[in-house]
Structures are given as structure tokens and as C-alpha cells.
Amino acid sequence: MSGFGVYIHWPYCAAICPYCDFNVYRAKDRDPEPLLEALIADLEGHAARFPTSPAQTLFLGGGTPSLLNGRQIGRLLAAVERILGLTPGAEITLEANPEDRSRFAEQAAAGINRFSIGAQALDDAALKALGRFHASAEAEAAVEAAARTGGRVSLDLIYARHGQSLSDWDKELRRALSWPVEHASLYQLTVKAGTAFARAQARGVLAAPGPELASAFYEATLMTTQALGFPAYEVSNHARNRAAWSAHNLLYWTGGQWLGLGPGAHGRLLTPKGLIATEAHARPEAYIRAVRETGIGWDQSYCLTGEEAGDERLLMGLRTVLGAPIADIEAFWGRPMRRDRLALLQSEGFLTAEDGFVRLTAKGLIVADRIALELSTP
Numbered sequence: 001m002s003g004f005g006v007y008i009h010w011p012y013c014a015a016i017c018p019y020c021d022f023n024v025y026r027a028k029d030r031d032p033e034p035l036l037e038a039l040i041a042d043l044e045g046h047a048a049r050f051p052t053s054p055a056q057t058l059f060l061g062g063g064t065p066s067l068l069n070g071r072q073i074g075r076l077l078a079a080v081e082r083i084l085g086l087t088p089g090a091e092i093t094l095e096a097n098p099e100d101r102s103r104f105a106e107q108a109a110a111g112i113n114r115f116s117i118g119a120q121a122l123d124d125a126a127l128k129a130l131g132r133f134h135a136s137a138e139a140e141a142a143v144e145a146a147a148r149t150g151g152r153v154s155l156d157l158i159y160a161r162h163g164q165s166l167s168d169w170d171k172e173l174r175r176a177l178s179w180p181v182e183h184a185s186l187y188q189l190t191v192k193a194g195t196a197f198a199r200a201q202a203r204g205v206l207a208a209p210g211p212e213l214a215s216a217f218y219e220a221t222l223m224t225t226q227a228l229g230f231p232a233y234e235v236s237n238h239a240r241n242r243a244a245w246s247a248h249n250l251l252y253w254t255g256g257q258w259l260g261l262g263p264g265a266h267g268r269l270l271t272p273k274g275l276i277a278t279e280a281h282a283r284p285e286a287y288i289r290a291v292r293e294t295g296i297g298w299d300q301s302y303c304l305t306g307e308e309a310g311d312e313r314l315l316m317g318l319r320t321v322l323g324a325p326i327a328d329i330e331a332f333w334g335r336p337m338r339r340d341r342l343a344l345l346q347s348e349g350f351l352t353a354e355d356g357f358v359r360l361t362a363k364g365l366i367v368a369d370r371i372a373l374e375l376s377t378p
């Protein structure tokens with residue numbers, strides 16, 4: 001276990017995008033105040049129950065936390081500082097929609113030092129199809145506004161979209177990476193059950209790229225980013241250099257601990273009982289009520305079994321260039337990893353096993369989940 005951070009989920013959005021299945025709600029007619037108060041009370045409830053340590057990272061994710069103004073963000077950050085403490089130079093990230101760029105300066109003044117900007121596409125027709133309110137010029141303006149604050153800047157893009165060609169994607173990617181960003185999260189479009197896109201696909205209005213084209217998109221992404229000096233350090237995450245890696249996301253991928261606050265937030269905490277997984281009530285009203293009534297927003301918390309903790313460490317570690325630590329995983333499982341399977345997957349070019357770590361090759365990254373399953377089966 002290494003590192004500790006805080007994730008705060010702000011679930012409200014100006015509108016719900018047709019591809020998104022995150023825990024999100026329309027911001028219209030919602031007063032942010034009860035949720036802000038509940039988040040701070042939840043933090044206090046946590047500190048009353050568990051020993052605390054200063055946070056090395058704080059991630060305000062969503063939903064759309066960039067809807068919050070500098071004063072509101074300042075209140076949240078001050079509460080974390082007062083109740084847990086923040087280590088010097090802590091990474092404090094805000095997930096931000098481009099249309100909220102006029103607030104970036106006040107948000108940075110409140111303590112945000114890293115902006116993760118949801119550009120999603122650099123093609124105006126595609127942005128419209130994604131249900132977004134911004135044009136690509138506004139995404140560029142948002143990157144510039146974030147860079148002007150002196151903060152670190154990351155960009156989110158979605159590719160393998162309906163109707164997008166490999167050469168369209170190549171052009172978008174090259175343009176985006178010429179902007180003043182140090183990091184990019186590049187996600188293949190996943191059409192999730194229950195979303196408007198899933199309904200459109202079911203009606204035959206939209207057609208998703210088949211598995212071969214999807215693999216071609218991923219391989220092209222790896223090659224172009226590498227050539228442009230943004231190599232992948234995780235399946236979907238790319239950075240200019242080691243210092244630009246997301247310290248907060250590394251907690252998830254390297255067995256760190258984090259406190260999850262806000263509707264639907266997940267957490268992982270090491271307690272005297274063992275490693276516990278926590279999940280907060282998903283609906284904002286239920287979360288706010290739970291915090292008022294019990295002092296904490298959790299809907300459920302349970303101790304991970306050794307098998308579950310080992311599987312999670314393997315799957316997450318395999319997603320990164322750091323790899324998965326074999327001895328740690330075996331210690332969680334209480335049994336050895338199958339060396340015959342490791343050797344076979346290595347001979348087939350999917351992975352390497354050196355210095356006690358399993359690391360996936362580019363060929364292995366495409367099928368990371370399947371390899372994790374093969375290695376975790378006794």
C-alpha cells in the first residue's frame with residue numbers, strides 16, 4: 001500500500017451527455033449548498049471514525065465540478081486541509097468542462113493546481129453528436145485559460161466514435177497534443193447500457209466500430225502518441241514525462257488508499273479490519289440524508305477478501321507501464337501465480353515478467369482484462 005488521497009464526486013451537470021453513464025444529475029433547479037455541506041460533514045464523520053493522514057492528492061471529479069465557483073471550491077479545499085491536511089505540493093485536480101473556463105482563474109486561486117479538461121472531440125459536428133455545448137475552438141480556449149493559471153493541464157478525448165475514421169482521429173490527436181497540455185486521457189467510446197447512445201444503437205440509428213476497427217484505433221493511438229512524445233503510461237493515459245503522470249490516478253492503479261466522498265463515490269481504506277471497499281449512496285438526496293442521519297455517506301462498506309484484493313492489484317497494475325507486483329499479489333491471494341501461464345503469455349508476446357513485475361506489451365494492453373483473468377485463475 002502506498003499513498004493516500006481524496007476523491008470528491010460532484011454529480012451535477014448542465015446537461016446529461018447521451019454517451020455518459022456516470023452517476024450524474026441535471027444541475028438545473030438544484031441548490032449546491034446542501035451537497036457542499038454534506039461533503040464537509042462526511043469528511044468530519046470520517047475523521048471521527050478513522051485515524052487520518054494528510055492527503056497527497058485531491059481529485060474533484062464528476063459530473064461537472066467546474067460548475068462550482070472559486071468560493072465553493074475554496075470551502076471544500078479548506079475543509080480537507082483543516083480535517084485531514086494536505087501534503088506540501090499536493091496534486092489538486094478539477095475535472096472541467098470547456099464552457100466553464102471563465103471560472104478557471106478563481107478556481108486556481110482557490111487552490112486547484114491541475115485541470116482535466118473534457119474536450120472530447122475537436123470536430124464541431126462530432127461535438128454536437130456527443131451532445132456537447134462547446135465547439136472545438138472553446139476547448140482550445142479552455143486549455144489556454146487553464147495554462148494561464150500556471151496549473152498543470154490534461155485533456156480528455158473520446159475516439160472510435162460513430163462515423164469517425166482513423167485519419168480523422170489522427171488529425172484530432174495531433175492538433176490536441178500541439179496545445180499546452182502535459183497529459184491526455186484518451187478513451188475509446190464505450191456504449192453503455194441505459195444511455196441514449198445504447199438506445200440509438202439498438203434502433204440501428206448508430207453503428208459502433210467492430211472489434212477489428214476498435215483495435216486498429218487503439219494501436220494507431222499508441223503509435224501516434226509515442227511519436228508525438230506522449231507515450232501511454234496506462235491503457236488510456238498518456239503524458240509528456242514522468243512528472244506529468246496523474247498522482248491521484250496512480251493511487252488507484254498501484255494499491256494506494258483513497259477516501260471517496262460524494263454521491264456514488266467509491267473508496268479504499270486500510271483499517272485494523274483489513275482493506276475495506278466503500279461506496280456512498282448514489283442519489284444526492286440519499287447521500288445528503290445519510291450524512292445528516294448517520295454522520296457518514298456510505299451506503300456500503302466491506303472488507304475485501306485476499307482473493308479480491310489480489311485480483312484488483314493485478315488488474316490495476318497490468319494497466320500501467322509499472323506493471324503488477326507478483327509477490328504482493330501472491331501475498332494477498334495466499335497462493336502462487338501460475339508460472340506456466342506466465343511463461344505461455346510471455347512466449348506469445350503479451351507480457352514480460354522481470355524484477356518481480358508482470359508488464360504487458362502493446363499487444364497485451366489491448367487485451368489487458370483477459371490476461372488479468374488468465375493470471376488470476378488458480
Ligand SMILES: C[S@@+](CC[C@H](N)C(=O)[O-])C[C@H]1O[C@@H](n2cnc3c(N)ncnc32)[C@H](O)[C@@H]1O
Nearest residue numbers: 019020022062063064095118156187188189190
Ligand atoms: C465523468 S466524465 C467527467 C468530465 C466532464 N464532466 C466532461 O464531460 O468533460 C470523465 C470522462 O469520461 C469520459 N467518458 C465518459 N463517458 C464515456 C464513454 N461512454 N466512453 C468513453 N469515454 C467516456 C469522457 O472523456 C469524460 O471526459
Ligand code: SF4
Nearest residue numbers: 013016017020062063
Ligand atoms: S460526460 Fe461530463 S458533462 Fe457529460 S454527462 Fe458525463 S459527466 Fe456530465
